[in-house]
Protein backbone atom coordinates (compact mmCIF):
# COMPACT_ATOMS: atom_id res chain seq x y z
CA UNK A 1 0.00 0.00 0.00
CA UNK A 2 1.40 3.41 -0.94
CA UNK A 3 0.11 6.58 0.66
CA UNK A 4 0.98 9.97 -0.77
CA UNK A 5 0.81 12.86 1.66
CA UNK A 6 1.54 16.44 0.62
CA UNK A 7 2.68 18.67 3.44
CA UNK A 8 2.68 22.46 3.56
CA UNK A 9 0.41 25.02 1.99
CA UNK A 10 2.94 26.26 -0.54
CA UNK A 11 2.55 23.96 -3.54
CA UNK A 12 6.14 24.65 -4.67
CA UNK A 13 7.63 23.60 -1.35
CA UNK A 14 5.35 20.67 -0.89
CA UNK A 15 7.05 17.43 -1.69
CA UNK A 16 5.14 14.22 -1.97
CA UNK A 17 6.03 11.94 0.84
CA UNK A 18 5.90 8.24 0.12
CA UNK A 19 5.11 5.99 3.01
CA UNK A 20 5.26 2.29 2.43
CA UNK A 21 3.33 0.26 4.89
CA UNK A 22 3.39 -3.49 5.19
CA UNK A 23 0.49 -3.69 7.57
CA UNK A 24 -1.67 -6.63 6.78
CA UNK A 25 -5.27 -5.47 7.29
CA UNK A 26 -6.25 -9.02 8.24
CA UNK A 27 -3.52 -9.43 10.83
CA UNK A 28 -5.41 -7.98 13.80
CA UNK A 29 -8.47 -9.91 12.78
CA UNK A 30 -6.91 -13.32 13.28
CA UNK A 31 -8.85 -15.52 15.64
CA UNK A 32 -6.66 -16.90 18.40
CA UNK A 33 -7.99 -19.37 20.93
CA UNK A 34 -7.90 -17.58 24.31
CA UNK A 35 -7.44 -20.92 26.08
CA UNK A 36 -4.51 -22.55 24.25
CA UNK A 37 -3.27 -19.92 21.77
CA UNK A 38 -4.12 -22.01 18.74
CA UNK A 39 -4.64 -19.87 15.65
CA UNK A 40 -4.51 -22.49 12.88
CA UNK A 41 -7.06 -25.21 13.37
CA UNK A 42 -10.76 -24.71 13.90
CA UNK A 43 -13.89 -26.65 13.21
CA UNK A 44 -17.53 -25.78 12.90
CA UNK A 45 -20.51 -27.84 13.90
CA UNK A 46 -23.92 -27.17 12.39
CA UNK A 47 -26.86 -28.65 14.21
CA UNK A 48 -30.05 -29.75 12.48
CA UNK A 49 -29.05 -29.59 8.86
CA UNK A 50 -31.72 -30.19 6.26
CA UNK A 51 -30.06 -31.72 3.22
CA UNK A 52 -32.06 -31.77 0.00
CA UNK A 53 -30.70 -33.69 -2.97
CA UNK A 54 -32.42 -33.55 -6.34
CA UNK A 55 -32.30 -36.61 -8.62
CA UNK A 56 -33.37 -37.43 -12.12
CA UNK A 57 -34.50 -40.96 -12.87
CA UNK A 58 -32.88 -42.40 -15.97
CA UNK A 59 -34.57 -44.55 -18.60
CA UNK A 60 -33.13 -47.70 -17.03
CA UNK A 61 -34.58 -46.83 -13.64
CA UNK A 62 -31.28 -45.64 -12.12
CA UNK A 63 -30.96 -42.21 -10.49
CA UNK A 64 -28.42 -39.45 -11.07
CA UNK A 65 -28.02 -36.70 -8.45
CA UNK A 66 -28.42 -33.20 -9.91
CA UNK A 67 -27.78 -30.85 -7.00
CA UNK A 68 -27.38 -30.69 -3.26
CA UNK A 69 -28.95 -28.01 -1.15
CA UNK A 70 -28.27 -27.79 2.56
CA UNK A 71 -30.12 -25.58 4.99
CA UNK A 72 -28.94 -25.17 8.54
CA UNK A 73 -31.93 -25.04 10.88
CA UNK A 74 -30.14 -25.15 14.22
CA UNK A 75 -27.18 -23.45 15.82
CA UNK A 76 -23.76 -23.24 14.20
CA UNK A 77 -20.83 -23.34 16.60
CA UNK A 78 -17.14 -22.74 16.14
CA UNK A 79 -14.60 -24.75 18.11
CA UNK A 80 -10.85 -24.68 18.65
CA UNK A 81 -9.25 -27.57 16.78
CA UNK A 82 -6.67 -28.07 19.51
CA UNK A 83 -8.40 -27.80 22.89
CA UNK A 84 -12.03 -28.04 21.68
CA UNK A 85 -12.98 -24.80 23.44
CA UNK A 86 -16.24 -23.23 22.27
CA UNK A 87 -15.20 -20.19 20.20
CA UNK A 88 -18.68 -19.33 18.97
CA UNK A 89 -18.21 -15.72 20.08
CA UNK A 90 -15.75 -15.44 17.17
CA UNK A 91 -18.15 -17.08 14.72
CA UNK A 92 -19.31 -13.87 13.05
CA UNK A 93 -15.72 -12.85 12.42
CA UNK A 94 -15.02 -16.36 11.14
CA UNK A 95 -17.85 -16.00 8.61
CA UNK A 96 -16.60 -12.57 7.52
CA UNK A 97 -13.18 -14.01 6.82
CA UNK A 98 -14.38 -17.15 5.08
CA UNK A 99 -13.48 -17.10 1.39
Ligand SMILES: [Zn+2]
Nearest residue numbers: 033036080083
Ligand atom coordinates in the same frame (compact mmCIF):
# COMPACT_ATOMS: atom_id res chain seq x y z
ZN1 LIG B 1 -7.76 -23.88 22.07
